[in-house]
Amino acid sequence: MDAAVPILRRRRALQARVGDLLGHWVTAMCAAVVVAITVLIAYELWSSSAMARRLFGFAFLFEQHWDPVAGRFGAAPFVYGTLVTSALALLFAVPLGLGAAIFLAELAPPRLSRSLGLGVELLAGVPSVIYGLVGLAVLVPIMREWVEPGLQAIAGFLPLFSGPIYGVGYLTAGLVLAAMVLPFIVSVGREVLLAVPRDQREAALALGATRWETIAHVVVPYARVGLLGGIMLALGRALGETMAVTMVIGSRPEIALSLFAPGHSMAAVIANEFTEAADELYLQALVEIGLVLFGVTMAVNGLARLMIARIRRAGGGR
């Protein structure tokens, strides 16, 4: 009886260790699959564009012509379009999204906050083609008849608001993207703000801060890394969005300073032209665009991580 206890104990310890080990390996495998998929995609993009990369070299990134008939291919207009539309999307969506998140988390009555939160999540679930269709059917005429002529009348001397007005173009694509990424910023922001510990707020209030001062100086700074995370998620979606952008950007592979001008994006040109690209070089050029998109996404994510790391080091927050 006395001898049995340590044996039992040892067996239990062994079981526990096997369980730990199993758990460790199973989850490690899951993580490895994620990495492997990324590596495979990169490898496939790299190897399937070998001929185009050799032929065009680095000039591919700066070449502005896209002429499948003549076999001249350049990524510049598409990179430009992707970056400009994504930047516009964040420009509109970040202030709006953060404002909404702060209201939902801090100011709205809990019941209203919950139902509005549900609405936001519904918005995130709408397929992108719907955003594109609504953009084309509703937003484009409004932009063409009201918004763009109005902007031109006020600030037409700026190159940004010059040129002919079509309704489709960078600005419209940026707005549609903003609507699409807004739910990410709002719902992540709301969760992050709600997770700020109660005592932080109470301490600020106890020191005599008003409600707004508490939010602006305590809650939001405390949550800023999480808020940035939501914005990064939004940016990721904006960079890769295909269908909605395709429908409202005008599909013109040309770099134009005017936000009213039709443009193009990397994801859109791949989706548009891949199916009918029978010529080998043409196909490879499209794959290379994919590779560039992969690289741009990586670079933007890397920059974002650097930014978050710096903010963390600068003190405060989680």
Added chain:
Amino acid sequence: MRRLILAVLMSVAAIGATACGGGGPEQTRPMSRQPLTINGAGATFPYPIYSKWFDEYHKRHPDVQINYQSIGSGGGIRQLLAGTIDFGATDSPMTDEQLAKATSQVLHFPTVLGAIVPSYNLPDVTQPLNFTGAALAGVFLGTVKKWSDRTIATANPGVNLPSSDIVVVHRSDGSGTTFVWTDFLSKVSGEWKSRAGAGTAVSWPVGLGGKGNEGVAGLIKQTPNSVGYVELVYAVQNNLPYGLVQNPTGEFVKADANTVTAAAASVAASIPDDYRVSITNASGKGAYPVASFTWLLIPVKMGDRTKAETMRDFLSWMLTDGQKMAADLTYAPLPPDLVARERETIARIETGT
């Protein structure tokens, strides 16, 4: 270190798994007694009539199942060359370069005809406009900038054309429709030929891009004073206004099943034996000039005797009974003498192995 090794092992395993999954058509090939499955892929333009044909053929031969995926002409050609499908379909004939890559000789079989029409949004113009080839080329080159331009106006006496700027709309996706349209423009305009040329996607001198026929139609409907090109089938089904196009004899012709078939008939005598021919700008009387065949791509060696025999049988059915279904779906049927020639070509599909 251990983690790194693990990651590498996992990637190797993942690569192995994808490699094993690449056996495509072999797996779907029937066992001796199971129904025969033939897989094809390609052009989207003829998809409605092809799915109708394969469905009707299946009703008549329950033991044969022909699957068709409308993944686009380019995809169809690529998959055919890669040997992952039994037959392909395309809206623009394969190039010599592509044919040279095929392991077995590939036959082109014209199946039906389609037409492309210029559609526009001019609220105050009620009668169909007349377009000369030069006018269309000028508009799409950006040299004809206004609707009231003389190149358009002279072909439309009595029509009150606005002096507003023309907004050009084209396809943003690669498409057989674009190929036919730009092929026509290349034939009627030397400047177009040298500046843009003909292809499934080209470098457009001016204009906005819409994805698919519906995208182009959507932009045209949305944008006053715009003009674009869509498939006739699409324009008819959606009640879009479309113009008449002048053919080389000087006539302005409205696109319909008769005028499109007439275009094919007018060049029938000069169609080469491999049927790879463009019939745009056909000069016969009453011939609509922006028309094209769409082709099935059948390898001479299908690698399987029953498949080859079935394909032969399907093709001869398609050329007889199948043609009668074309008009209902607003495709133009093949001219009779071409049908007769194609029936002879069927025999080139090898059934002995």
